[in-house]
Amino acid sequence: MLPIFSRMTTVEPTKVEKRDAVMRLIDDSSPTGGFYLMLLCATVIVSVGLMIGNATIVIGGMLVSPLLAPFLSLGLGMAMGDKRVIVRSLWIVGLTSAFVFLVTLFISVFVPFDSVNIEILSRIKPSLAYLVIALFAGIAATFSYIKPKLSVILPGVAIAIAVLPPLSVSALGVKMLDSDIVFGALSLYVVNMLGIVLASVVVFALFGFYPLRGKAEGEVKREEMVSS
Numbered sequence: 001m002l003p004i005f006s007r008m009t010t011v012e013p014t015k016v017e018k019r020d021a022v023m024r025l026i027d028d029s030s031p032t033g034g035f036y037l038m039l040l041c042a043t044v045i046v047s048v049g050l051m052i053g054n055a056t057i058v059i060g061g062m063l064v065s066p067l068l069a070p071f072l073s074l075g076l077g078m079a080m081g082d083k084r085v086i087v088r089s090l091w092i093v094g095l096t097s098a099f100v101f102l103v104t105l106f107i108s109v110f111v112p113f114d115s116v117n118i119e120i121l122s123r124i125k126p127s128l129a130y131l132v133i134a135l136f137a138g139i140a141a142t143f144s145y146i147k148p149k150l151s152v153i154l155p156g157v158a159i160a161i162a163v164l165p166p167l168s169v170s171a172l173g174v175k176m177l178d179s180d181i182v183f184g185a186l187s188l189y190v191v192n193m194l195g196i197v198l199a200s201v202v203v204f205a206l207f208g209f210y211p212l213r214g215k216a217e218g219e220v221k222r223e224e225m226v227s228s
Contacts, residue, residue: 008119043100070096071163130188138196139165142203
């Protein structure tokens with residue numbers, strides 16, 4: 001057991017790793033054309049998978065989704081107490097959530113769909129278990145951004161958290177005029193989001209990311225200049 005504990009000292013990130021993590025996270029969460037293209041592909045895949053009740057297709061869509069990065073950038077902003085990063089991240093989360101909802105609603109008009117299946121039912125009942133999963137998956141996701149060698153786990157984290165499917169299910173609930181599905185799925189989405197953000201805040205705070213506040217603001221300003 002001693003070798004295991006001795007290796008835990010390598011958990012602490014270096015200054016370079018912290019700086020690179022901030023730059024990478026701001027870049028990955030930036031709402032560029034490529035970001036929305038990937039989000040569109042993920043939404044279509046997940047939505048169709050949900051409508052035909054195919055878990056494999058839903059999982060495939062989750063792997064494509066870029067929704068995790070905006071949640072982590074929100075946690076980063078909160079850990080640093082940076083209002084600019086927080087507002088920017090909240091705006092992106094709001095925009096992307098609305099995008100997923102509307103795209104799913106649009107698709108449901110054209111794809112034959114008239115019944116509730118297990119893939120939908122499994123995403124309308126939030127519980128403590130989902131919060132626990134979101135918390136630990138959020139820790140894993142945040143740490144993988146800080147330690148690039150662990151980025152290979154991100155696809156697994158995307159599957160574990162399943163942020164996009166509840167949003168799509170809520171839109172399908174609107175299509176079916178079923179308020180229980182709508183609010184149940186939205187509740188699960190909020191639980192997942194809170195778990196991810198809370199976990200990322202704790203990790204970023206414990207590893208002392210506050211001094212990189214200026215770096216984060218600089219990346220956001222650069223992003224704004226490029227998009228303007």
